[in-house]
Amino acid sequence: MAREFPRLPEELPTSAVRYVGKEVRRVEDPALVSGSAPFIDNLQLPGMLHCAILRSPHAHARVLKVDASAAEALEGVVAVLTPDDVKRWANAHVTSPPGWGTHCIAIDKVIYVGEPVAAVAATSRHVAEDAIELIDVDYEVLPAVASAPAAIAPDAPVLFEEHGTNVIQKRVYTWGEVDRVFREADHVVTASFRWNRCGANPTETFGCVCQWDLTDNSLVCHGSYQVPGFWGLARSFSLNLPANKVKVVSHPMGGGFGGKGGARGTDIAALLSRKAGGLPVKYIEDRMECLLAGGSQSWDRRYEASLALKADGTITGFDVKLLDDQGATTETYGTISVAKPLAAFTGNYRIEAARYDTTLVVTNRAPVAPYRGYGPPPHFLVLENLVDMAARKLALDPADIRRRNYIRPEQFPYTIPSGNEYDSGDYEAVLDKVLKLADYAALRKEQAAARAEGRLVGISVVNTVEPGVFDWNAYATVGVQGVGVPEGARVSFDVLGNITIVVGFNLQGQGQFTVAAQVAADYFGVDITSVKVTTAATDATPPHFGQGGSRVGVAITGAVLGACQKLEADFKRVVGHIMGGLPPDAIELMDGRLRVKANPAMGMTVAEVAGTMLGRSDLLPPGMEPNPTATSVWTAPGRNMPDEEGRCRSYLTAATATHVVMVEVDRGTGHTSILKYFIVDDCGTRLNPASVEGQLQGAVAQGVGAALLEEYVYDDGANPLVTTFVDYLMPSIHEVPITRRDHIVTPSPVTPLGAKGCGEGAMHTTPAAITCAINDALAPLGIEMTETPATAQRVWMRLKEVGAAR
Amino acid sequence: MTTRQRTRVTVNGRVYEREVEPRVTLADFLRHDLHLGGTHVGCEHGICGVCTVLIDGLPARSCLTLAVQADGMEVTTIEGLRDPETGKLHPVQQAFVDAHGLQCGFCTPAFIMSTVELLRDNPDPDDEAIKEALGGNLCRCTGYETIIASVRLAARRLREQSGPA
Structure with missing residues (x-):
């Protein structure tokens, strides 16, 4: 009803x-x-044991032997989990598309550095960590697949031998007459983009306490679980239990920003409890485990993309080719992040035709997981930078080219080429308000004066649509089933x-x-x-x-x-x-x-x-x-089954924001300073305005990290070079600009009380806005930064190439 | 590894004397031995500042401090701020609530401890002084804006409370 x-x-x-x-x-x-x-690590249960996990030092290797006898003999060790136990008791993780998951502990071979190979439950974490050092593992090292291009090379080593290929899925979605609009275009703008891995990194890592009841073969998992029922259901598949025999108790979480809740950690703690006669087992992921192989790496992408335009700046086509590195398995639902851009593929614009050519591959890097925005942030970085490149080519102001392509207020509800329906919006009102808030004309004058002094100062005007209130149907293109x-x-x-x-x-x-x-x-x-x-x-x-x-x-x-x-x-x-x-x-x-x-x-x-x-x-x-x-x-009303090209009414609401950012790039160091930052957004009714503002500013901070600082670096052998906060740089109070903000309210006509989804917010816009501002700063030099993060070193190297570094 | 060292620490005004393994960090000692779970652990390598407590009045990383190093010292944790009788929040805690200086709250006890120390020595800090004092604490949620506002609110209230100089 x-x-x-x-x-x-x-x-x-x-x-x-x-x-x-x-x-x-x-x-x-x-x-x-x-x-x-009561965060999870504050929970102590009677008889509770502590788990430590032995992890692979190799990116790709056969596991020839795991000898745990010395560990088992150590005083205080109660149980050691080995590949044999896991083979007997557990299944590979369920994935979408199916068949690209592995067990919680490597069975025959390891496929990324940090993959668990054995685990210990002991009377203290110290003893457990002592014990894993006593486990003897023999490996036969195999050649590693270090990147997505390497994964599709003809002679590439194969991770999943049963598939015979590293390609998880290759599909091309075509919406409208893409070839025609590109053929008839007056201008085509094309560029390649590289988004390197960054990720959630909540201040609290994942943790759980699992207890297996040996009498009725049931399981209780306490932990920092973001989506408790979903994690419980997945455990019933991986641990061979009826779904109603897995009880998940979700504790308050110290942040999430993606898939908080560790499948492997939970399964390992659960099986250790089973092996330890039903005593509760606590597993708290430490930060190095989190950075190495936790759910904190996302979006490892290479794009080639084009915009088709008429002479007056009207955008008619958007063609995107994506090569997406999912890491070693798809067990953490990274594939969904490739599907989600369908919910807002063409952003704020009326674009009649679009194409999305996607290739998803596995490599010997850590599996990728969800992160705030779940796919669109890199996608919008591509779209918005192309719009700016087109503006430069046509000598249009970035605000003007956007304005002339906006979906107009009277066109809502508006169906975009990739099938989703936007509920409401007034993009021009948002743009006008932020241009006024920023005193845009004065900013441009300031920029002209700075340029006259030889300084590299840039300004961006960037807008995005935030798809809000997800529905499973949005992810049909990577095999997810269900509506509602x-x-x-x-x-x-x-x-x-x-x-x-x-x-x-x-x-x-x-x-x-x-x-x-x-x-x-x-x-x-x-x-x-x-x-x-x-x-x-x-x-x-x-x-x-x-x-x-x-x-x-x-x-x-x-x-x-x-x-x-x-x-x-x-x-x-x-x-x-x-x-x-x-x-x-x-x-x-x-x-x-x-x-x-x-x-x-x-x-x-x-x-x-x-x-x-x-x-x-x-x-x-x-x-x-x-x-x-x-x-x-x-559940959201009016959702429907997707058609062959993935088109459906998926995300219920379409919030929007426009950011105006002014940056300066230092010729001596390549460092980018954010001089001014303005935001006007529209997420409908603001249920608790203080929380909405907090989500916005908080997402700006994460966007700054993604745009300028945060990167998981791997070497040519797929070895991770970033395993601490000394080299994974999270923005501190010194790096995050305090933004000046305002908003308009266009209530959603389709939600209770008129609110639109707004939690991911500025993460959609900030990375694009900062890179567009950097590229505006670099425009007089004829160069562009199309790789994230635009670290000082990367920018300085680029400046040096054109003789513009000081 | 089983050698234990007798350690006497005053935490929030109460004296604790325990036999402690030398490798146990102060954070683990507070959390697991004394059951003071309000001091959280974020990275265990001294970057995120989530584990900040006051040792003899100065902010310190309890993940990089061994419990035995705190022998003879006075430690203040988040649990020591509230009025123990009435449960009333410390003005800095109340300011973080009122100015929305937190979201998930995991880093918050550490920010509050750093703020308590800042405002003790500098009752009217400007934004630069606040950033300097809190530069060693990471927050992944707020983008810091409301944290700065909370510190300023707390400073104002504490100044009003102590009356004209």
């Missing part, structure tokens, strides 16, 4: 909205600032009128518990302090997914509203009955009271109704259960 939701906060049953859309102090925060939030992503909430009143909301996900930083509390508090006219939001384990929670795809803010709003509406319907029945047998529709909810429409002075508060339901069954309508509890599960 389709529900009618309030489309705006003003439509909630309250005469004065107190919380939704207001800056609300987060309900999450008091525990977090006190250090009392259920997200549930259970809302219940206690006998004194306090409200508890049970959800299936835990804290990760975005403030979604606060959003749930805001919605329920306004709906029932109660103080937000009387609403408690809590996570239930997977065996007690409604269907859920959790964080991912800029989705939970909208989805949990829908779920909580749905449950509130069900409760309201029950409360009306109760009050109507008590007020002399009135029908439910003679009663209305307003400001926390169920009142008689014809005589509003007569009524009961929601607390009184809930108390009556639980404490005075004699007053209830016949047959009514004493249960002021309701569950509702939301």
Whole structure:
């Protein structure tokens, strides 16, 4: 049954909205600032053992022998997990497309440095680490595949011998008459781009405590799991358990930004618990493990791409060829990041035809995992840089070429060539506002003055669309099945009128518990302090997914509203009955009271109704259960099955932002300084404006890292050269610009309360905006940086090539 | 490796005396032996600053400090800031809540400890002084804007609290 939701906060049953859309102090925060939030490493269970993992030093090698006898003999060691155990007890990880996963511990050969080859459970982590040094492994080293081009070379060594090739998938999607628009174009702009690996790196690494119950063969996994039900289901496949025998307890997470939750770590801890007679086993990934082989490497891409344009700057075609290095396996769902750009392939523009030629390969690098934005950030770097290159070629201002190609407000809902439908937007209003905020004309004058002095100062005007509220159908092109992503909430009143909301996900930083509390508090006219939001384990929670795809803010709003509406319907029945047998529709909810429409002075508060339901069954309508509890599960309406070319209504909302950035490149060092940074965005209703602003500025920081600093470097033998924070450079307080921001609000017509997904936000735009600004700075020299990160060294080398370095 | 050393540390005003393996870090000692889980661990190699505590009043990486090195010293952790009787938050903690200076909260105890030390010596720091003091703490969520705002809010409230000089 389709529900009618309030489309705006003003439509909630309250005469004065107190919380939704207001800056609300987060309900999450008091525990977090006190250090009392139960992050996973704070959990200690009776008899708990500690796990350490022995990892491969080779990128590609046969495992000839694993001798764990010395480790087993060490005092304090309780269990050692070897390839033989894993062969007996576990399956290879399920992947999409299928068949590109391996076991949690290498069985016959290792295919990346850092792949687990054995693991120990001992009475302390120290003992466990001592023990793994005693495990003797014989390898026969094989030639390694160090990069994507090497993977498709004719004589390349093959990782998965059963496939006989390193190519996971090669497909070309064609939307519209691409060849014709390029043939008829007045201008074609073509460039190659290289996006090197960067990734999530939350300050808390992955951790879990797993306990195998040997009596009924069931498993409990406590841990930092972003999408608990999904991880549980995957464990049932990898560990041969019925899905309802895997219980996942999600703890608050110290950030995620992608696929928080380690498949291998969980499986290893679970099997060690099984081998240790059912004692709980804790595994806390350390930072070097995280950097080496955790879920923190993403987007290893090579692009060749072209734009077709008319003489007046109208863009008619976008042709993208992508060679994507997935690393050694696809077990961490990196393939999805290739599919997601379909949800916003042509960005903010009316482009009639597009092509996406994709080749996904495995190499002996670490597997790639999701990272904030999940695919579009590199894609938009390509699109936006091509638009700037076209502007330079046609001598157009970057703001003007964008303006003339925008999808116009009256064209929404707008279907892009790759099939998704954008719900709403006003891109020109966003552009005008940011140009004014930045005083763009003055910036250009400042730039001209700097250039006259020989300084390399550049300005960019870059916009992107953030696809919000993901749906599984968006990933059909890499083999993911399904339409709809259920997200549930259970809302219940206690006998004194306090409200508890049970959800299936835990804290990760975005403030979604606060959003749930805001919605329920306004709906029932109660103080937000009387609403408690809590996570239930997977065996007690409604269907859920959790964080991912800029989705939970909208989805949990829908779920909580749905449950509130069900409760309201029950409360009306109760009050109507008590007020002399009135029908439910003679009663209305307003400001926390169920009142008689014809005589509003007569009524009961929601607390009184809930108390009556639980404490005075004699007053209830016949047959009514004493249960002021309701569950509702939301999924995006109107989603459909993809066609042959992957086209479907996938991501529900289309938020947008335009960034104006001014940078200066130092001729002496190649260092890029961000001088000024302005943002105007539109993500519809801002449910908690403080959280929206936090997501924006936080994503700018990650974008700065991706654009300028962060890179996982490998050598020619696929050996990782980056394994600490000394060489993986995360932006500190000194590197991140404090942006000046404003926004407009175009409420989504298709979501509850009008909010659009906004959690990934500036990650879509900042890498493109910074590189475009650098390229504007370098334009007088006739050079461009088309490789990320644009580190000082890389830029300086380029300057040196053209004799422009000082 | 089993040699243990008697170590006496005062943590948040309370004296603890334990037999400690020399290789145990102060972070692990606080977290696992004393069950003070508010000091978190982010990199264990001294870069991220997530494990920052105050040792004899100065910020220190508890992941790079051995527990035995803290023998005879006074350690302050995030658990030591709240009023133990009423549970009322320390003004710096409250400022981080009010100015939205956190998202996931994992690095937050460390930022708060660094801020407490900064404001003790400099009650009215400008942005540069704040950046200098917090430059050794990484945050992956906020982009630092609201952290700077939190520090400024805390500074203002602490100045008001202590009254005119």
